[in-house]
Amino acid sequence: xxxxxxxxxxxxxxxxxxxxxxxxxxxxxxxxxxxxxxxxxxxxxxxxxxxxxxxxxxxxxxxxxxxxxxxxxxxxxxxxxxxxxxxxxxxxxxxxxxxxxxxxxxxxxxxxxxxxxxxxxxxxxxxxxxxxxxxxxxxxxxxxxxxxxxxxxxxxxxxxxxxxxxxxxxxxxxxxxxxxxxxxxxxxxxxxxxxxxxxxxxxxxxxxxxxxxxxxxxxxxxxxxxxxxxxxxxxxxxxxxxxxxxxxxxxxxxxxxxxxxxxxxxxxxxxxxxxxxxxxxxxxxxxxxxxxxxxxxxxxxxxxxxxxxxxxxxxxxxxxxxxxxxxxxxxxxxxxxxxxxx
Ligand code: NAD
Ligand code: UD1
Numbered sequence: 374x375x376x377x378x379x380x381x382x383x384x385x386x387x388x389x390x391x392x393x394x395x396x397x398x399x400x401x402x403x404x405x406x407x408x409x410x411x412x413x414x415x416x417x418x419x420x421x422x423x424x425x426x427x428x429x430x431x432x433x434x435x436x437x438x439x440x441x442x443x444x445x446x447x448x449x450x451x452x453x454x455x456x457x458x459x460x461x462x463x464x465x466x467x468x469x470x471x472x473x474x475x476x477x478x479x480x481x482x483x484x485x486x487x488x489x490x491x492x493x494x495x496x497x498x499x500x501x502x503x504x505x506x507x508x509x510x511x512x513x514x515x516x517x518x519x520x521x522x523x524x525x526x527x528x529x530x531x532x533x534x535x536x537x538x539x540x541x542x543x544x545x546x547x548x549x550x551x552x553x554x555x556x557x558x559x560x561x562x563x564x565x566x567x568x569x570x571x572x573x574x575x576x577x578x579x580x581x582x583x584x585x586x587x588x589x590x591x592x593x594x595x596x597x598x599x600x601x602x603x604x605x606x607x608x609x610x611x612x613x614x615x616x617x618x619x620x621x622x623x624x625x626x627x628x629x630x631x632x633x634x635x636x637x638x639x640x641x642x643x644x645x646x647x648x649x650x651x652x653x654x655x656x657x658x659x660x661x662x663x664x665x666x667x668x669x670x671x672x673x674x675x676x677x678x679x680x681x682x683x684x685x686x687x688x689x690x691x692x693x694x695x696x697x698x699x700x701x702x703x704x705x706x707x708x709x710x711x712x713x714x715x
Contacts, residue, residue: 375628376401376452376453376495376624376625376627376628377401377402377452378401378402378404378450378451378452378453379396379401379402379403379404379451379452379453379454379455379624380404380406380448380451380453380454380455380488380493381393381396381403381404381405381406381428381454381455381457382405382406382407382435382454382455382456382457382458382480382484383407383412383456383457383458383459383499384403384405384406384407384428384430384455384457385405385407385409385412385413385414385416385417385430386407386411386412386457386458387412387557387567387568387569387613388457388499388554388557388613388616388617389405389407389412389455389457389458390412390416390419390420390566391560391561391566391613391614391616391617392455392457392616392617392620392621393405393420393428394420394423394424394561394566394617395614395617395618395620395621396620396621396624397420397424397426397428398424399621401621401624402429403428403429404428404429404430404431404448404451405417405428405429405430405431406430406431406432406433406435406444406458407430407432407433407458408432408433408434408435408458409432410434410460411460411461411571414430414432416566417430419565419566420566422563422565423561423563423565423566431444431448435458435476435479435480435481435483435484436475436476436479436480436483437483438483438486438487441483441484441486441487442486442487442490444487445487445488445490445491446490449491451488451491451493452493452495453493453495453496453497453624453627454484454488454493454495454496454497455497455499455620455623455624456481456484456496456497456498456499457499458480459476459477459480459499459529460472460473460476460477460526461526462526462575463503463524463526463527463575463673464524464575464673465526466524466525466526466529467523467524467525467673470525473525473526473529474525474528474529474532477526477529477530477533478529478532478533478536481498481533481536481537482536485536485540494544494546494547494548495548495549495624495627496537496547496548496549496550497549497550497551497552497620497623497624498533498534498537498549498550498551498552499552499554500530500533500534500551500552500553500554500637501527501530501553501554502553502554502555502556502609502639502641502678502680503522503524503526503527503530504519504520504522504527504530504531504534504553505517505518505519505520505678506519506520506521506522506523506527506675507520507521507675507676507678508520508675508678511607511645511677511678511679512609512643512645512679512680512681513639513678513679513680513681514639514681514683514684515553515637515638515639515684519531523672523673524673533551534551534637537549537551537635538635541633541635542635545633546633547633548627548630548633548634548635549634549635549636550623550626550627550634550635550636550637550638551636551637551638552619552620552623552638552640553637553638553639553640553680554611554616554640554641555608555609555610555611555639555640555641555642555678555679555680556576556577556608556609556610556611556641557610557611557612557613557616558578558610558611558612558613558651558700558701558704559578559612559613559614559695559699559700559701559702559703559704559707560613560703560704560706560707561613561614561703561707562614562703562706564703564706564707564709564710564711565710566707567703567704567707567708567711568613568704568707569711573589577648577651578610578651578700578701578704579704579708580592581651581652581655581663581701581704582655582704582705582707582708583708584663584664584665585655585659585661585663585705585708586708586709586712590664591664591665591666592652592663592664592665592666593665593666593667593668594648594649594652594665594666594667594668595648595668595669595670595671595674596667596668596669596670596671596674597667598670599670599676599677600676601647601676601677602647603647603649603650605647605648605649606647606648606674606675606676606677607645607646607647607676607677607678607679608645608646608678608679609641609642609643609644609645609646609678609679609680610642610646610651610697610700611640611641611642611693611700612693612694612695612699612700612703614695614703615642615693615694615695616640618691619638619640619685619689619691622685622689622690622691623638623689625689626688626689636688638684638685638688638689639680639681639682639684639685640680640682640685640691641679641680641682641693642679642680642682642693643679643680643681643682643683643693644679645677645678645679646697650697651697651701652665654697654698654700654701655701655704655705657698657701658698658701658702658705659701659702659705
């Protein structure tokens, strides 16, 4: 049976908002819940500008069990949930571990308990390649074992996957897919939505675009002494719109199955790119010479990780289509438009 009404937690955030645009464009009804701790209500208007539709919105903190239960008493008609809401700063999680465990793990528990009242049996979870830690072999497949994650953030992703496994096992008809994202980059083509980190960016792409636009003096490249072709670390960068489409495919997959679903799926391009590859692509598409300096390695960084993404292709009929230049071009377009027009 086709799914129609989707609850999206964290839907005003970076990946959530791009996914909501794809869901609305594919004809789904969307209800967002978000506590706006790392996003803004104005995102709803931006989504409207792109899609001509306004998703339902409830400001709600998933840590608050009573509010979550009240929400599910009032709203009963969801066919599926996509759960993006989480805190995501790897570095911050090291210094504030309890905040991360409470937000990401307790938030999931409350959501599962609350939604269980309403028999919502289809659940997509935002996991991360961070669950693999520092793998011995790349590319990683879904059979690659969990590795040691130096950050509490990574530990929350491993724990949440385990909770979903146990929950799925305990029920005869609970369907869950954990999408293990690699490194999302870029923005919607319109430049109306994109990644807007609060404060100083931790991630590479927003740091590059903020340097190019003059907000940061230079980009620090964290290490050029890795055992990689150009000495900088390797990641699997994926366009956020490709990632958004993977969520729609996951929801479609639920509708096509008759048996129970419990899957983990890598969502990447299958191609490893270095920090210098990103810089060179950015310089090519923007025509700007980026000011950067080589600095020491960042603590906790993995040398090289990229996906074997064949399971996504076989199971979901999804594969990344956009190139690295598409990612850097759209990120730059978004940064310029945002700084000019807000
Ligand atoms: P984001 O911070 O832009 O979006 C997360 C949203 O969740 C925000 O709008 C925030 O306000 C909301 N939120 C956080 N805690 C909440 C709570 N307790 N109750 C209600 N709302 C809450 O992050 P994003 O980059 O869009 O990431 C989305 C998901 O994908 C997260 O689970 C993240 O861990 C995961 N992920 C992100 C990346 C990445 O590099 N961006 C990579 C792998 C996995
Ligand atoms: C990490 C996690 C990812 C998590 C994400 C959230 C791994 C393998 N990945 O991504 O699962 O969801 O954090 O934030 O643990 N870099 C610089 N200079 C900068 C910023 C980054 O050189 O100013 C380099 C980093 O050293 C890294 C690459 O750019 O090699 C990408 O870094 P970043 O964008 O922070 O993502 P990850 O650390 O890979």
